[in-house]
Amino acid sequence: MLKRGQEGSVAPGATDRRPGRLHRSWPGYVLVVPAMLALVGVIGYPLVRAFVMSLHKIILIRPQLGQPFVGLENYATVLKSPYFANAIWQTFVWTSVNLVGQLVLGLLIALLLNSAFPGRGIARSVMLIPWVIPSVVAVLTWKWMYDGQFGIVNSFLVRLGLIEKGVAWLGNTGTAMGAVLIESIWKGTPFVLIMLLAGLQAIPAELTDSASVDGANVWQRFRYVTFPFLKPTIVIAATLTTIYSYNNFNAIWLMTEGGPLRATETLTILTYKLAFRNFDMGSATAAGVLTFLVLLVFVVIFGRQYVKSQMEF
Amino acid sequence: MAAVGLRRRTRQLPAMLAAFLVCFVFAIPFLWMILTSLKLPSELFTSPVQVFPRSGVYWEAYTRIWTAGQFGRYFWNSTLVATVATGASVALSVFAAIGFARYKVRGGNYLLLGVLLSQLFPLVLLVPPFYAVMRELRILDTHLALVIAYTSFSLPFSIWMLTGYFRSIPAELEESAMIDGATRLGAQLRVILPLAGPGIAATVIYSFILAWNEFLFATTFISSPELRTLPIGLQSFIGQYSTDWNLLMAGAVVTTVPVIVLFVFLQRYLVAGLTAGAVKG
Numbered sequence: 001m002l003k004r005g006q007e008g009s010v011a012p013g014a015t016d017r018r019p020g021r022l023h024r025s026w027p028g029y030v031l032v033v034p035a036m037l038a039l040v041g042v043i044g045y046p047l048v049r050a051f052v053m054s055l056h057k058i059i060l061i062r063p064q065l066g067q068p069f070v071g072l073e074n075y076a077t078v079l080k081s082p083y084f085a086n087a088i089w090q091t092f093v094w095t096s097v098n099l100v101g102q103l104v105l106g107l108l109i110a111l112l113l114n115s116a117f118p119g120r121g122i123a124r125s126v127m128l129i130p131w132v133i134p135s136v137v138a139v140l141t142w143k144w145m146y147d148g149q150f151g152i153v154n155s156f157l158v159r160l161g162l163i164e165k166g167v168a169w170l171g172n173t174g175t176a177m178g179a180v181l182i183e184s185i186w187k188g189t190p191f192v193l194i195m196l197l198a199g200l201q202a203i204p205a206e207l208t209d210s211a212s213v214d215g216a217n218v219w220q221r222f223r224y225v226t227f228p229f230l231k232p233t234i235v236i237a238a239t240l241t242t243i244y245s246y247n248n249f250n251a252i253w254l255m256t257e258g259g260p261l262r263a264t265e266t267l268t269i270l271t272y273k274l275a276f277r278n279f280d281m282g283s284a285t286a287a288g289v290l291t292f293l294v295l296l297v298f299v300v301i302f303g304r305q306y307v308k309s310q311m312e313f
Numbered sequence: 314m315a316a317v318g319l320r321r322r323t324r325q326l327p328a329m330l331a332a333f334l335v336c337f338v339f340a341i342p343f344l345w346m347i348l349t350s351l352k353l354p355s356e357l358f359t360s361p362v363q364v365f366p367r368s369g370v371y372w373e374a375y376t377r378i379w380t381a382g383q384f385g386r387y388f389w390n391s392t393l394v395a396t397v398a399t400g401a402s403v404a405l406s407v408f409a410a411i412g413f414a415r416y417k418v419r420g421g422n423y424l425l426l427g428v429l430l431s432q433l434f435p436l437v438l439l440v441p442p443f444y445a446v447m448r449e450l451r452i453l454d455t456h457l458a459l460v461i462a463y464t465s466f467s468l469p470f471s472i473w474m475l476t477g478y479f480r481s482i483p484a485e486l487e488e489s490a491m492i493d494g495a496t497r498l499g500a501q502l503r504v505i506l507p508l509a510g511p512g513i514a515a516t517v518i519y520s521f522i523l524a525w526n527e528f529l530f531a532t533t534f535i536s537s538p539e540l541r542t543l544p545i546g547l548q549s550f551i552g553q554y555s556t557d558w559n560l561l562m563a564g565a566v567v568t569t570v571p572v573i574v575l576f577v578f579l580q581r582y583l584v585a586g587l588t589a590g591a592v593k594g
Contacts (some may be wrong), residue, residue, distance in 0.1 A: 023428050027498065028416025035409035035468055036424065042465035043431045043442075049442035112332055117325040119332070126336040129343050132576050134526040134543035137565040138553070141346045152345060155362035166360075186339065247435040249530050254548065268437045275441045276533060288438030299433065 056285040060279035074286035078274075085288070086262055086295070087270040091246065093177060094184075094266050095298075098245035101185040103238060106192030112223075113193070114200045123195070131190035139254040142183040146170050146255075172264040177254050180264055184251045188244065194235045199233030200226070235306040239299060248296050267291040343502050345502030349376050350563040357558055374563035384564055386539060387546030392566075394542055395524035398463035400521045402515065410475030411501055415484065425476065426467045436466075440533055447534060458534050463527060467520035474519075479505055515582040518575050525572060532546055543568045544593070 034081050048079050054074055056067045113124055113303035127299040130138065145152050148168035157163045203226060211221050251257060258273060265273070271291055275284035349357060351374075352446050354367040378384040443462065447453045454459075482505055490500035506513070528544040535541055541549065547568060550561040 028412040028418040028421075031408040031412030031416070032418055032421075032424070035405040035472060038405055038465050039428065039431060039468055042462060043434070043439065046439045046442035046446060049445065053442060053445070058428070064366050109335055112328060112335065115325075115328045117332065118322075119329060121330040123336050126340055128494060128576075130339055132572055133343065133569055134522075134544065134572060136526065136528050136547055137346070137569050138342065140344045140547060140561060140565060143341060144349065144562070145345060149363060150358050150360065152362050155360070156471075159361065165367040165502065186342070191338075236374045243433060246344070247437070249437055254505055268435060272529075275444075281441045281445070281589075285438070288441070289434060291435050292433075292438055295435065 026204060037078075050260065050285045051289060053281055054289050055300075056282050058281040060281055064073055070282065074282040077291070078283055078287045080095065083262065083265070084290075085272060087265050087267045090177070091266040091268075091294075093247045093249075094181065094264075095242060096253075097181050098248075099238060099241050102183070102188045102241050102245075104193045105189045105232070105238070106196055107234070109189070110193050110196035110200055111198055111226075127193060128190050130187050131194075133187075135187065135250045136254060137171075138187055139183060139251055141253055142186075143170065162194065170256050170258055173261050176260060176263045180252055180255050183255065184245065184248065186250070188241060192241060196235055197238045199230050203229045208210055232306065235302060239302040239306070242298055243295065244300065246298070267294070270301060315525060320583055345367065346496055346565050346569075348568050349558055352559065354557065354559045364491050371559075374559045375567070378560055378567065381560070382550075383538065383541070384546060384567075388567070389541060389543050390456065390541040390546075391525055395521050396465065398460045398467070398524040399517055399520040401460070401464040402416065402467045403516050406471035406475050406516060407513065409468075409472050409507070410428050411498075412478050413476045414479035415470070415487075424474070427435050428472055432469050433532070436529055440529065443530070453534060454536050454540065456540060459527075459531060462534075463524040466527075467516070467523045471516040475509065475512050476517055476571050477567045478509045482508050482557075498517070511582040514579050518579040518582070521570055521575060 055069060055071060057070045057074070058067045059065055059066070092280055109127065113127070115119060118185055146154075146169040148154065148166045148171065151166070151169075153169065154163070154166040157167075158165065167175065169175045207225050207229075208221050211225050216224065246266075248266075249272065252264050252266060252269055253272070256264045258269040266289065267287065271284050271287045274280050278284075343516070348365065351370050352363070353368055353371045354362055356366060356368070409436070412418055413425060418424065444453070447458045452458045475589050485498040486504045486508070487497070487592075490504050491497060526544060530549075531542045535545060538549075544563075547561065547564050550557060550564060
């Protein structure tokens with residue numbers, strides 16, 4: 001133990017001043033408060049304000065109407081709207097396909113990159129490209145690839161003989177969701193992949209080795225050794241993927257703006273449209289609060305799964 | 314020995330081929346972006362699509378974006394907003410993380426948890442109230458509004474990451490610096506900061522990329538064309554009747570370059586920071 005403070009100038013709380021211990025608290029508050037104020041000001045207060053707004057009728061383009069208190073009327077309007085039901089369904093499709101697609105692809109590629117072969121480092125770096133590219137850049141590139149007349153996707157499929165002439169992938173109600181999903185899975189998989197790869201590399205090699213000595217085949221080694229170890233990481237990756245996809249705005253907005261005919265209109269897009277197309281801030285914030293509540297249910301379910309998977313160790 | 318090595322190589326071959334194939338498929342959009350920017354505008358609109366530029370590499374799109382239109386302005390706006398927001402965010406999170414890691418802050422763990430949970434809220438829910446507040450403060454349609462927003466958006470990750478880093482640095486180091494006469498905070502800043510270099514590097518890259526790429530707030534709060542940041546500027550290349558894809562893709566490449574450069578330099582820190590929490594279990 002270090003001998004310090006013999007001057008006696010640090011009298012109060014001196015018993016607690018061994019190295020490695022936490023110090024007097026007031027400088028701590030001084031250090032923490034600015035960041036907390038920033039978070040409260042930019043995230044906390046607006047959230048409260050959003051809830052208050054959802055209880056008022058606020059039409060931005062008709063300021064003469066004032067902002068009368070209407071209670072839960074905005075919620076009733078939103079819940080009764082057929083567009084809300086549609087948005088719930090689109091959100092479900094959007095989030096679940098993103099989740100399954102990114103997890104399955106991410107896991108397969110992580111297993112692949114976890115095996116030893118020359119050029120593995122380069123492969124890992126290349127796989128990160130979609131994640132690193134700014135999302136607006138990525139989306140605009142895909143939009144160009146999907147172009148109905150001169151897009152490479154159409155050209156490729158025509159050459160393979162799968163279609164006869166160009167399809168406007170983003171302009172058809174039947175194909176728009178699938179087309180945006182492919183972009184989103186492409187963009188999101190690398191992140192899942194990094195997380196899972198890190199999880200795989202934390203598994204002691206002796207475990208899989210001894211399992212294979214015991215005669216376990218590839219599937220058995222994965223099922224009984226790798227998977228149980230990886231499960232907590234998978235649950236976290238699944239939770240993050242769910243939150244990110246659920247709240248995704250850029251991909252859908254820049255490719256289809258929720259169209260055609262609301263075929264890709266998720267809750268996020270609906271909320272934004274209510275606010276900045278209809279200028280109905282009351283309904284928009286009500287939709288936003290409902291959007292958040294739906295997500296919360298998902299996250300609680302995942303959270304419990306995570307706690308359970310942790311308990312198994 | 315050679316035979317064993319050869320046999321191992323042969324066994325690795327399928328994995329290598331599979332990895333190459335997967336990488337190629339994932340890289341296609343990136344390659345297509347670059348190829349499009351290097352083709353003559355007339356070569357873009359052919360059917361069937363021409364993959365490689367036929368009449369030599371066409372570099373002019375890269376000079377034209379700086380002269381035609383406002384791309385240079387957008388680039389400067391993005392640089393300004395991202396740099397200021399990054400500086401502010403890193404300063405705030407360094408102080409907060411020292412506070413959490415080195416001092417007793419009542420309810421500190423709950424605060425940290427709250428910081429993390431703030432990530433859960435849909436950003437789109439924040440847009441209408443943020444719009445109202447910015448209008449009341451009369452800073453709608455200014456870069457200040459974006460700087461304020463981006464600074465706070467990157468705080469949660471930065472605070473978490475740095476708190477973890479600072480906790481892993483032994484406090485004895487500061488204690489000995491204090492014997493040499495430094496004040497406690499002075500000792501912390503002098504001793505911790507250099508050691509936390511990788512952590513700080515990761516928060517810098519994270520904050521900068523977040524601000525550089527952000528689209529939703531920028532498109533909602535900026536209406537003056539001369540104040541647009543790159544993501545909004547790029548989108549404005551999409552014309553109502555026709556789009557100059559050649560120019561747009563050159564702009565896309567130029568927008569991506571700073572991010573890739575930052576990433577190449579700091580990749581290992583960021584990946585380590587992002588995954589540290591996940592693999593602990």
